[in-house]
Amino acid sequence: MHPTRERILDAAEELFAHHGFEGVSIRQIMTKAEADVSLAYYHFESKKDLFDQVMLRRVEYLNEIRLKALEEVEKRHPDDEPTVEEIIGAFTRPLLSLLAEDHDQWSHYYQLIAQINNSPDRGGELMSRYFDPLVSRFIDALKRALPDSDPEDLYWSYHFLSGALTLTFAETGRIDNLSGGACKSTDIASVIDRMPAFLAAGFRQLCKH
Amino acid sequence: MHPTRERILDAAEELFAHHGFEGVSIRQIMTKAEADVSLAYYHFESKKDLFDQVMLRRVEYLNEIRLKALEEVEKRHPDDEPTVEEIIGAFTRPLLSLLAEDHDQWSHYYQLIAQINNSPDRGGELMSRYFDPLVSRFIDALKRALPDSDPEDLYWSYHFLSGALTLTFAETGRIDNLSGGACKSTDIASVIDRMPAFLAAGFRQLCKH
């Protein structure tokens, strides 16, 4: 069995993702982790600290593989600029592939990010803290791929991208209802096939001069 | 001063939007509403019922004006089909205009919807219950505007639209950080100018045959 600290993080990740920070009690988390309540305060400072550690556990790895994907795309274009599709693919595909290939390990974390990204309270602050350095790097690449575009158009385009991506992470099952079962929230392969093309067309339309 | 029931709904709407259903206590709501705690249970059955009434208070009006906007677009095209931009405009503009023109009245409700749409727990169920009849009506219109398109492409395109729209509703301030102040989450006029074109280009790219 996993060491206690990991089991607590796993349980907290899943419960926070489903019911939010305040919708889950330490006792529920520790019951799911099969450990005594007090151990939460031996391994973590507080409930808030536990939440932060859940976030931090995976964020660096995600930023790493996404940066590497962008660098590889740029390495493939030593003389010209990569296309918008390639850049957006490097931004989204590492995340989506992870989710498609190891769903059990990543789905709850992604659901948590979906929730935070759309949380009016401190969503902007948290997402900026964890992801903005990487995102700025991608936006710079997009700026070069879309020369003479208005920066405001670019930021709003990224905003639309962010909303589309994180709603995918939420896996709410709504598209299952809407399509009468023809589409499934958990069918990430379908998203990998469609999202980069959809978003790249939007970027090119909005940032065309 | 507003009647008590309205004040409770106003307070609950704002607090639920900011901290989620379980992140807010009845006592906090009633303190903000400047009314006794017990009045919550005189005017509503339970906390859950209060939440439902917050949702229901505005949803019918929203569905009405959006349906009317679609019908007007279709009336303008008695012989041919409306464009994708026109349909998406009818879907999004009534909502965004309301938010732009009467921000204080609508922003909290929209933030609540953003949160629910991205909630893995019962987000899909709730959104489907309140909005799917209207959404199906719009998707039918889009089907006619994009003949011979694969229905799965259409549903996934709508999914991306939904994510982009509701992240706008969340008004998290993240785009403010990311753009160094050049863009503002609350600047809905900028979204009205950009979102229909961005999304229509995505739809046409993905659903082109």
Added chain:
DNA sequence: TTTGAATTTCAACAATCGTTGAACTAACAT
């Protein structure tokens, strides 16, 4: 075998939670 540190258990704290019943006031019909 003794020591000391890391880990776990148990019991409890004040505060807050959603909810309820009974009493009280206001306004209005008879």
Added chain:
DNA sequence: ATGTTAGTTCAACGATTGTTGAAATTCAAA
């Protein structure tokens, strides 16, 4: 004036909340 009803206040219920201190256990190093 009397009765009825809608609206409001007050006090309290058992349950659960996040958190803590001290005791018990485990386990490797000395």
